[in-house]
Amino acid sequence: MPATNQQPLPNPASNFNLFSIPQSFLLQIGTASIVLLLITEKATVKALEAIGEASEELFRGDRLPNLDFPEEHETNPDENTYTK
Secondary structure: OOOOOOOOOOOOEEEOOOOEEEHHHHHHHHHHHHHHHHHHHHHHHHHHHHHHHHHHHHOOHHHOOOOOOOOOOEEEOOOOEEEO
16 A cells, blocks of 8 residues: 655656756657658668669670680690781
């Protein structure tokens, strides 16, 4: 059985020496920051995907310059010279 001389608890709030912040305000700030982080995360993922696709397009074979490869030469082991 509860004691009759107990005092009710004060309104829950974060007390700092000079002022108090209500819990509802802290909840609003926390919710807004979480929503902002989620939106930022989605935008970052889309940006990174776009950068990846752009880099793939950059290194596609049809966009690279044609390289002049030397003709294949056979080595004559006796003369140490190259012949065609």
